[in-house]
Amino acid sequence: MDQPASEFLSEWVGSDKAAVTIRDILEMRAGYGADSGIYYESDQSTFAIDFPKTKEQGTTFEYSNPTSQLLEPIILRSTGMDAHAYLTEKILLPIGIDPNLIGMWLDRTGTNPLTYMGLDMTPLDMARFGLLYARNGEWDGTQIVPGSYVQASLSAQTDFYGLHWWVLNGAFFGQEPPVTISAALGLNGQQIYVWPAEDLVLVVQTQYEHSANQGYVLSDSNYPNTCTARNACPDSTGAEVASYSQFALMSLLAELVD
Secondary structure, three states: OOOEHHHOOHHHOOOOOOOOEHHHHHOOOOOEOOOOOHHHOOOHHHHHHHOOEOOOOOOOOOOOHHHHHOHHHHHHHHHOOOHHHHHHHHHHHHHOOOHHHOEEOEOOOOOOEOOOOOEEOOHHHHHHHHHHHHOOOEEOOEEOOOHHHHHHHHOOOOOOEOOOOEEEOHHHHOOOOOOOEEEEEOOOOOEEEEEHHHOEEEEEOOOOOOOHHHOOEOOOOOOOOOOHHHOOOOOOOOOOOOOOOHHHHHHHHHHHHO
16 A cells, blocks of 8 residues: 555656555545545546645545545556456455446546446445445455455544544544444445444435436436435425434444443
């Protein structure tokens, strides 16, 4: 993980990004600022590669979709497989997820997998992914993901962020929760909570429908619409579906195992 990303992103050689490491990217400390419209770009991988670096790498955490999208060209150039094919071979199939039954979104070019968003999965399949992490990367006696990587992912590398996982600790909430667990927190209520010590995984999803016949190439009319059902879109009418307190959820989970 401490390998310079410029070994795969030749565009960075000799630039102010040359020393950015894979670890910096996974920890959201690559020096990028917050998202500035990558969702609306056509070639989102090129946009991510060219995105301006505004801070010294390895110092400041800032959640950034362009940072996550850097993983697309890195995976492609390091393995020769696109990110969706790599995910399918290395993770989905080994843990029993049928890739034909999930949606894998591409940017508007129709060629670049999205690595900061865009996997349509059932709650059961999300739970399988969570359980893989809850069990230290092992599935049916086979080590799918290195245990050391899983442990680093679920542990705070910054105040409350691991390797593309959130750590729901006192720094995250601003007060000490009754338990500290890790979570994948997606847009508009797509959540996977993982508590390895208790072998517990909790999945939360919002209402969402997307016909596979529509395809999974991002456009103005075709996108993963997770906000309409919650009345959370800018043009929605009526009251937004109530959310819940994650801090209160931690209390309920603590009571569950007492």
